[in-house]
Amino acid sequence: MRDMSKTVPELVESFAKGDQSAFAELVTRYRKKVYSLAYQILRNHLDADEVVQETFVRIYRRQKELANVKYFSTFLLRIATNYSIDLLRKRKGHSKIEEDSSSLPGTVQLDLARRVVTPSQKFESKRLGAEIEKALDRLPPRQKMTAILHDVEGYTKTEIAGILECPEATVRSNLHIARTKLRKILKHKHKRKE
């Protein structure tokens, strides 16, 4: 049975002491965040799935360390990010697994426009999404990660500094560089279209 009354630090403490149900609850609470982040980096379901499983198995292996972890989500996302980047490097050079969203199991779009959109707007949004994905892929991993974590996943700069293990100033500068590059790419595309 799920223990929804407990806070994350309480669950982490219980799990560090060996409570298996606390671990299950942590998996349930964080699995989507890990999947979403991994998918943003790797762009395919199979790899994102691998990251989800491996991240939680790694967390489990470091059960005893968790007693000294201040921010669980940062710790967890750091593991997920590092593993995703490892996979990304491994995949580079290999043919990229192109994936159509329809191949996903029971796909439900989490956030397809909260406002009502016309088909043309929807198409435009999808096209821009694809463009931005390509543009993101052209960025160096740290810049890509920073942009994804901040502008897509909505983490704060402090959280990102914790996840990427770097000073907040680095997060700021990487985000700025990434945004500048992305803006340039988008602008270039628009100009070509016009």
Add this chain to the structure above:
Amino acid sequence: MNCRQALPLLESLVDNELPEAETARLKSHINDCNHCRQGYQETIHLREILSRNRVMDPGPQYWTETTSLILARTTELADKAQVHHLPQKTRHYGQVTIIRSIMSVVASITILCIALLIGSSLKKQNVVHYVKNAPLLATTDLRDLLQVKDHPIYTAQDQINLARGALLLGMPGSLGRFAGLSDLFLTIDLK
């Protein structure tokens, strides 16, 4: 505020990180400056596109299956960890085993010694007994004696008891000595 001051703050404005007063000053500059306004609008546009670029949820069935898989893998890990602790226990058991085997060897030696002692004392007693009753154990002597049926010292029963006793005790060479036992019994007049 001029462009040089404004430009580095544009992203902070988009990210809602500026204090009220600074936000107001920056916004008024953006209103007046095309260049900065363009930069601001582009950044907002980019953030919008990026924030819309959310991942598809793979659905509840996927989550159920994946969570079960994770829990199965971690349970396996926990089991392995327990097995991992075993060598320590085995080492502990190993010590006990060594002590036990030493003890059992000592016990076996003790039992053997006691058995030998008892055995030898029994033999001695019996031998003494039979020797007392029948000092001649050699078959040849026996045969010689038996040929003299009315030998005063050895009755037939004496001879049978002597042979049985020697066999029962498993005295060394008893079979050899009584190799002609069947003959002996045949020749002995049991009456």
